Structure formats: structure tokens, C-alpha cells
Amino acid sequence: AQRVTQPEKLLSVFKGAPVELKCNYSYSGSPELFWYVQYSRQRLQLLLRHISRESIKGFTADLNKGETSFHLKKPFAQEEDSAMYYCALEREYGNKLVFGAGTILRVKS
Amino acid sequence: NAGVMQNPRHLVRRRGQEARLRCSPMKGHSHVYWYRQLPEEGLKFMVYLQKENIIDESGMPKERFSAEFPKEGPSILRIQQVVRGDSAAYFCASSPRQAGGDSPLHFGNGTRLTVT
Numbered sequence: 276a277q278r279v280t281q282p283e284k285l286l287s288v289f290k291g292a293p294v295e296l297k298c299n300y301s302y303s304g305s306p307e308l309f310w311y312v313q314y315s316r317q318r319l320q321l322l323l324r325h326i327s328r329e330s331i332k333g334f335t336a337d338l339n340k341g342e343t344s345f346h347l348k349k350p351f352a353q354e355e356d357s358a359m360y361y362c363a364l365e366r367e368y369g370n371k372l373v374f375g376a377g378t379i380l381r382v383k384s
Numbered sequence: 385n386a387g388v389m390q391n392p393r394h395l396v397r398r399r400g401q402e403a404r405l406r407c408s409p410m411k412g413h414s415h416v417y418w419y420r421q422l423p424e425e426g427l428k429f430m431v432y433l434q435k436e437n438i439i440d441e442s443g444m445p446k447e448r449f450s451a452e453f454p455k456e457g458p459s460i461l462r463i464q465q466v467v468r469g470d471s472a473a474y475f476c477a478s479s480p481r482q483a484g485g486d487s488p489l490h491f492g493n494g495t496r497l498t499v500t
Contacts, residue, residue, distance in 0.1 A: 281426075309488070318387070319427075319475065319491040361426065371417060371440060372489065376426035 277302045279364050281375035288352050289383050296347040296378050298336075298362030307365040308338055308345040309372065314358045322347075322360070332356070352382045386410075389458075390476050390492035397466045397499050405461040405495045409478030416459045417489060418451060421473040433459060466499045473497075 278301045288294055300306060310322040323331045325338040325345060336347045345362060359379050363372040389408040397403050409416050414435050419427040420443075432440040433453040444451065448466075453459040463470055473496050477489035 279426075311491075318493050319477075321488040324488065371429045371432050371443075373429065374419070374427040376424075 277306070277364055277366060277373045279362050279373050279375035281360075281362055281378045283378045284376070285379045285381065287381045287383060290354055291351050294347075294349045294352045294356070294380065294382075296360050296362075296380065298345045298347065298375060300343050300345065300362075300364050302343075302364060302366065304366065308336070309363040309365070310334070310336055310345075310347050311361040311363055311374075312358050313361070319361070352380075354382045354384055356380060357382045388413075388476055388478050388490050388492035390474075390495050392495060393493060395495055395497050397497065399467055399499060400465050403463040403466050403470070403497055403499075405463075405474050405476075405497070406458045407461070407476030407478075407492060408458040409476075410480075410490050413478035413480050413490070415479045415481065416453050417477045417479075418459070418461050419475045419477065421475065421494075423472070427475060430461070463497075466497070468499045471497055471499045 280299045282297055308325045311319050312322040313319045334349045336345050338345050359377050361377045362375040365372050388410055391406050416433045418430040420430055421427050429443040431444050431451045436455050448464045450462045473494045475494045476492045479487045479489055481487040
């Protein structure tokens with residue numbers, strides 16, 4: 276069965292510090308991986324997906340098939356990055372996303 | 385485009401009553417997904433529907449839960465004879481095609497169900 280693990284419920288960093296939100300997955304095929312973000316009082320929205328290999332709001336994520344990880348990184352955290360972050364996996368021929376439990380990122384000034 | 389609209393935002397039901405949650409997808413989207421978020425847990429897939437068809441209901445509890453997406457009108461998630469364990473946030477998402485890399489999900493604000 277597919278599974279997405281986000282080991283940290285809460286990650287607290289100071290403004291300007293590097294951020295790494297961990298995500299590990301288990302899936303035997305070739306998954307598509309996503310990061311979704313939910314800012315306070317807003318709806319869940321797509322942040323980035325591994326196939327596009329893009330940087331959004333300074334965040335990047337690299338799919339590491341050997342370690343089955345898709346960690347989200349940003350070199351310098353900003354206060355407006357404070358939010359709930361969800362890692363999600365879509366199966367190769369699937370039609371639904373499997374989400375991790377989410378990590379709350381708090382950026383302190 | 386108003387985005388995915390869910391109503392009500394908050395719903396309180398007594399044990400044994402029925403709960404009906406509505407979801408209007410984004411304009412032009414014909415694929416709807418329902419997710420449930422229990423306290424302290426992540427989003428759990430429940431059901432995937434296209435107009436008039438249930439495509440995947442592998443995440444739906446076997447009893448008391450049903451979903452539909454009629455030709456006209458919103459998608460409805462129905463919970464009969466609610467119990468306290470049904471208290472959760474229920475999220476609806478839509479996409480223009482089967483969700484995936486080029487067709488990300490667009491989420492509603494969710495309905496928070498409280499069973500007393």
C-alpha cells in the first residue's frame with residue numbers, strides 16, 4: 276500500500292534560517308510527488324510538484340528514489356512561510372492522492 | 385471563478401442524525417474528490433467521482449457513508465446515523481481531468497462536522 280510519512284508534526288525555525296520539511300514515501304512503482312500548503316484561514320493549495328522541477332516561493336524539493344524521500348527545502352525562512360505543509364503521492368496509474376499527516380512550520384522573528 | 389465551494393462550513397449534528405455535505409466544483413471541473421481529516425491526522429482519501437459515476441470509493445467506510453455527483457447540482461457526501469467518531473473536517477477537491485501532475489487538485493475550505 277502507498278504511504279506518505281511526515282515525521283515532524285511541528286517545525287519551528289527562526290527567520291532567515293534554513294528549512295527542511297521531511298517527507299518519505301513507500302510505493303513500489305514510479306510515483307508523482309507533490310507538496311501542498313495551507314496558510315492560516317486559507318484553503319489547501321498546491322505548492323509544487325516534482326515533475327515540474329520548479330522553485331516556488333523559494334522552496335524546492337528533489338525526489339530521491341533511493342531514499343524514497345521528497346523533502347521540501349528553503350535556504351532562508353520567512354515569516355510568511357508559516358503554514359501547514361502536506362506531502363502527497365499519486366500512484367503511477369492512480370487517480371487519487373495519498374497525503375501525509377502534515378507538518379506545521381512556524382517561522383519566528 | 386469562485387473556486388471549489390463547500391457548505392456548510394460548520395455542521396453540528398446529534399448522534400443518530402444525518403449529515404449532508406455539499407461541494408460545488410470549480411467551473412469546468414468534472415472530477416470531484418472527498419477527503420476526511422480526523423483530529424491530529426492527515427487528509428485521508430474517501431471517494432472519487434465524475435458526473436453521475438463513482439470511480440473509486442476505496443476510502444469510504446462500508447456503512448452509513450455515501451456520495452453522489454449528479455448531472456446537475458453539487459456533489460453530496462451523506463453520512464447517516466452519525467456517531468462521535470465521524471467528527472472531522474471534510475474536504476472536497478476538484479480537477480478538470482483525472483488528478484495528477486498536470487491536473488492538480490483545487491480544494492474547498494472544508495466542512496467541519498461536530499457530532500454531539
